Amino acid sequence: MLLAFLEGNNNAFSLIYDKYVDELFAYGIGLGFERETLKDAIQDTFFKFYTNKKQLNGITHPKYYLFRMLKNRLFDIYKSLNKENIVEVTDLPFLIEPSVLDELIDNEDKLTLENKIKNLLEILTDRQREAVYLRFIQEMEYEEVANLLDMTAPAARKLISRAIKRMRDENI
Structure with a gap:
């Protein structure tokens, strides 16, 4: 293209x-x-x-x-x-609301998914939220996430890793 x-x-x-x-x-x-x-x-x-x-x-x-x-x-x-x-x-700040995700989520079980995603994202810092969004919703490579966030690729990996750990630790 x-x-x-x-x-x-x-x-x-x-x-x-x-x-x-x-x-x-x-x-x-x-x-x-x-x-x-x-x-x-x-x-x-x-x-x-x-x-x-x-x-x-x-x-x-x-x-x-x-x-x-x-x-x-x-x-x-x-x-x-x-x-x-x-x-x-x-x-x-990086704010993402369920309304932004509407087009990215299937209609089936939408409310449940929206609530779960909202709860998960609320526990993250703005920076972590943006990194997770870019990596997993937009499917960007770590290098691309790093460049958008003005950091190194290893720092982006660490930021995303800590965000995932934080979400797991919350047991949501």
Whole structure:
């Protein structure tokens, strides 16, 4: 798909957009952004993706690249809204509600799963929650999670491992 897009196939761009737009939206909601702000940021992300084809030649995972672009765009928006309280991108809270997971869960036993997931995620730190979301819901590799969270791959593995241990220890 990416190769076809880079060769000028606009239908391939549409396929990339359709494949990732909902996942990007769910990720942005998890970061705590309002829907309208998020829609604008996603539009900006795909516009930049489309217009900067030359920078995409070395990209092998468009999903990771789009997540990184969106997170950077959202951080820029966050900084512009909070000029006097500038924080690091790693300090942004990561909130994920069952409503974000609606499209990711089968309708069968949905309520039970939502409650269990919500209880599990509530015991984690924002950073752990984001790492678990990226690794297991978005199925990213540890290296991709690490890059998105601005840490090393071993640190990402350790963070996720501690999150899993914490959930197991709670016996939920």
